Amino acid sequence: MPVYMVAHSHIDAAWLWRLEETVEVCKDSFLKVLDLIDKHEAVKYVQSSILYYKWMQLKHPKIFEKIKKAIKDGKWEVVLPWVEFDTNIPLGESLVRQFLHAKIYCKDFLGVEPKVVWLPDTFGFAWTLPSIMAGFGLKYFLTQKLRWNDAVLYPFHYFIWEGPDGSRILAHQMVGDYGGFPSEEAIEKEIELIKNRQGLDVIYFIYGYGDHGGGIDEEMAEAVDRLASKGKAIPALPSKFFEKIEEIKDLPVWRNELYLQYHRGCLVTQAEFKRNHRIAEVKLLDAEKLATIAEWLGGKYPLNDLRSLWEELLTLQFHDIIAGSSIEEVYKDAGKTLSAINAKIREIMDSSIRAIVEKTPIDEDEIFVFNTLPWRRNAIIELSDKEIIVAESLPPLGYKIVEKTSGGRIGFKELDDRIMLGNEFFEAVISKETGSVISFKREGFEYINAKEGGVYVQILNDTPVWGRKALESGYDAILFDAWELFHLQQPNGVVKTCLLKPESIKVIAVKPNYARVKAVYKYRQEGREDSYFYITYSVYSGIPWLEMKFEIDWHAAHRVAKLYIPLSYYADKMVFDQPYGLIERRDPGSPNATLYDKAKWEVPGQMWVYAPALENRGLAVFDDGKYGYDFGGKYLRISLIRAARYPPPYEGDGDGDFTDQGRHVFRIGLYGKPAKSSMLDVVRRAYEFNFPPIVKMSIGKGYGQLPSEFSFVEVDGNVILTVLKRGEKEGYVLRLYEVEGKDQEVKINPHLPIKKAYKAKLDEEKVEQLSIENGWIKLKVKPHEIATIAML
Structure with missing residues (x-):
């Protein structure tokens, strides 16, 4: 097979410059490219990030019209998504909208329907990305970032990437970088690499200036003309290149995340x-x-x-x-x-x-509580700092009018050396000496290893040091202070401070329906202002998790704070939340760990992580905005906060100030999964932790057309419904996903006069009409499927 080539200018939406500067970077880059593709027949160009096209449409309409002509003439290809997004941090629905909004814009204003997802520089890829792409009919995926691995080379450059639901896309991990000069020497080097690694002789050589844009220049264009005239390379837009790659038979299949080391x-x-x-x-x-x-x-x-x-x-x-x-x-x-x-x-x-x-019979002294989740739940309502109620049995995706009540079933006991908290679900013990959680039990099963100090904060030295390099790019991690973690590389080994000597610990509330204990810690670092950690432990009647609220005044430098959770049992694997799905990872220290497993010493997660124990039990840990974890068979740590240096600006030098300084507030929850429950139970509780009910007080008297309690959407089936919205063109849309890895029969009643319902693609294109019986929509959901329903 021959060498294929395309021009590209990688443009970061913001990085060492602000967003507003990037508008002009796009303008200047696109003007250069448009001039050169007119002059040089062999030059073809690809540009990602639909946001940039919208910028041109709004701010530089003449350039936008020229781009549209270049697209029509087959000289310029548009690739998705909206921006080159992070795939591990945004929720699943955000990933869906990255493609949905991009596709809508492309169809409405550019007259194209791209099939290629172009994420050359994103920092790793969630396993559910192929499932989401396939849900839009997107077939092709390109990156080069796995060249930056620091432990194990990614083995394939052309492969089939299969998502958890079995969806497949054609993926290309580039042999070279996403920009550079198109020379014969550079091409030959890439051909030699692909021959040695995968026994193939086809490459996609991408040339141009990148990061801060720059397009291409005359010298590059002339070089491409020479290569094309000699038959050394074929100019090819991404869709044409991938169509050729589809001809390669028996490509390897990758069934996992694309983790960036x-x-x-x-x-x-x-x-x-x-x-x-x-x-x-x-x-x-x-x-x-x-x-x-x-x-x-x-x-x-x-x-x-x-x-x-x-x-x-x-x-x-x-x-x-x-x-x-x-x-x-x-x-x-x-x-x-x-x-x-x-x-x-x-x-x-x-x-x-x-x-x-205004449609309900609410009185002026009553409280309106709306549950936005599609299952019945209890929820905490904080009316003030000192007045808390627990709203019980809130209807699925509906409301309930409640009164101020303070009844509950809280267990509380203070001894000389410990404070015991509990409710109908769990029992917890906090040490008065250390302020840490030294016991957490449910159904008589102990989850915490008190001998390891219990649950507490560790602060680790995170000073950049030389010695860890990206295997192919050769860059040392020391160049990337804000990007990298260094706590495992310290010259004298891991250096940590354990916050086990509180400045104070006291009971701040004991009520019939809740109790709270607060521990205060000081962290001292030479040459820096002291940092303070205020940790409030709360137990509520009717709520099955122990809440830990952190309020941190952070002034450290080159440190990372982690919450350490020692387990009373061994978990060879742990399960992590990811966008619209979950992923199981093995303990990097396990004797069964592969080299890929061992490289995962800090991994992404979202709203929850689960450490399985015996007899179908396990400890789940919830968060409301944390994303980094490390774990071994006997412990889990959540990365809370760090203090790296900002990178210097594009037209500047020297070190920036330290990041993350000042006040931080967040919550962590400890939850014991009942033995007779499934993973669905963990996922639902994590959603409850993150989606508080909507509460309104003193809103006047309603007209009373609706009852005092009502559910607008009911779901019968083991799925997570996440979206209820107006359709982009017509009707209304529901979205849900399956988490147990099983075929599910689901019924949904939206309690409105629906004439028709369809199973649809993620872009809301109708695929299959669904039956409706007595207002209930019936559908079958496959294991790990992300399903969309269009209602008319």
Whole structure:
């Protein structure tokens, strides 16, 4: 097979420069490219990030029209998604919207339907990405980032990537970089590599300037003309290249995540921004549900506002922004954007809630509580700092009018050396000497190893040091302070401080329905202001997890704080939440661990992680905005916060200030899975931890057309329903996914007069009409499937 070539200018939406600068980078890069593709027949160009096309349409319409002509002439190809996003940190629905919004724009304004997903520089890829891509009919995937592995070379350059649900896509891990000069020597080097590694002789050589754009230049274009005229290379846009690769028979199949053995610190850096982003995702999903229900009751659905909010949030998911590897000014801008997003979401939610409440028989002294999750649940309602109620048995995706009550079943006992907390689900013990959780039991099973100090915070030295390199690019990790973790590389071994000597520990509340204990710790680092950790342990009647609320005043430098959870049992594998799915990983220290397993010494997760024990039990740990974990067979650690240096700006030098300084607030939950439950139980509880109910007080008297309790959508089946929204073209859309790895028969009743329902692709294109009986939509869901229902 011959050599294929394409021009490309990798443009980071923000990194060592701000978003607003990138608009002009795009303009300048695209002008250069458009000029050269007119002059040189052999030059063909590919550009990702649909956001950039929208920028040109709005700010530089003449350039936009020239791009459209180049696309029509077959000289320029558009590839997805919205931006080159991080695939491990955003929730599953965010990944769906990255493609949905990109596809809508391409069809409406560019007249194309791209089939290629182009993520050359993203820091690793969730296993569910092929499932999501296939749900849109996307066939091809390209990256080069696995060249940056620091422990084991990724073995394939052309392969079939199979998702958990069996969906398959054709994937290309590039032999070379995503930019450079198109010389015969560079081409020959890549051909030699692919021959040695996979026994093939086909490469896709990408040339151009990257990161800060730059397009291509005349010298590159002339070199490509010479190569093409000699028959040394064939200019080919990505879709044509992948069509040729499809001709290769018996490609290997990869059934796992594409874990990047590098940039592991990006799961931790900019912790507060990551948490605020999680909150925005949650609220935006809630806002869509409420706005849909409000429209069912006669209100107006703010379709354009919600689309705009999604596009702003999707932009912040660009890999160098959400990963924490950009300059400080980027996060000042991003923080303001998140604040504006959340303010607009509140407006939409308030308007929708009013439209619902006014139809209920609520009295002025009653409380309106809306559960946005599609199963019955209990929930904590904090009316004030000192007044908390537990709203019991909230209806699925519906509301309940409740009164202020303080009844409950809390167990509390304080002894000389310990404080014992519990409710109808679990028993916990906190040491008065250390402030750590030294016991956590459910159904009589002990999950915590008290001999290892119990559950407490460790602070580890994270000073950059030389010695760990990316295997192919050759870059040493020391160059990437904000990207990398160094606590395992310290010259004298791991150096850690254990927060086991509290400044104080005291009981701050004991009520019939809740109890709280607060421990305060000081961390001292020479030459730095002291850091403080305030940890509040809370137990609530009717709530099955022990809540740990962290309030941190952080002033450390080159340190990483982790929550250490020693287990009373051995777990050879642990299960982690990932976008619209889950993944099982083996203990890197296990005698059964492969080299790939051993390289996973810091791994991504989302709302939960689960450590299986005996007899179908296990300990689950919930979070509301943490993403990095490390684990062994007898412990789990959650990365809470770190203090790296910001990278220097593009036109600057020297070290930046330290990241993550100041106040941080987040929650962790400890949960014992009952022996007679499945993974669905863990996932549902984690959603409850992350999706608090919507509460309204003092809202006046309602008209009473609806009852005092009502469910707008009921789900009968073992699935997680995540989305209720207006369809992009018509009707309404539900989205759900399967977590147990089993075939499921599901029934859904949306409690409105539906004429028809269809199983649809993720882009809402109808595939199969579903039966409806007495208002219940019936469908079959395959193991690990992400399913979409279109309702008319």
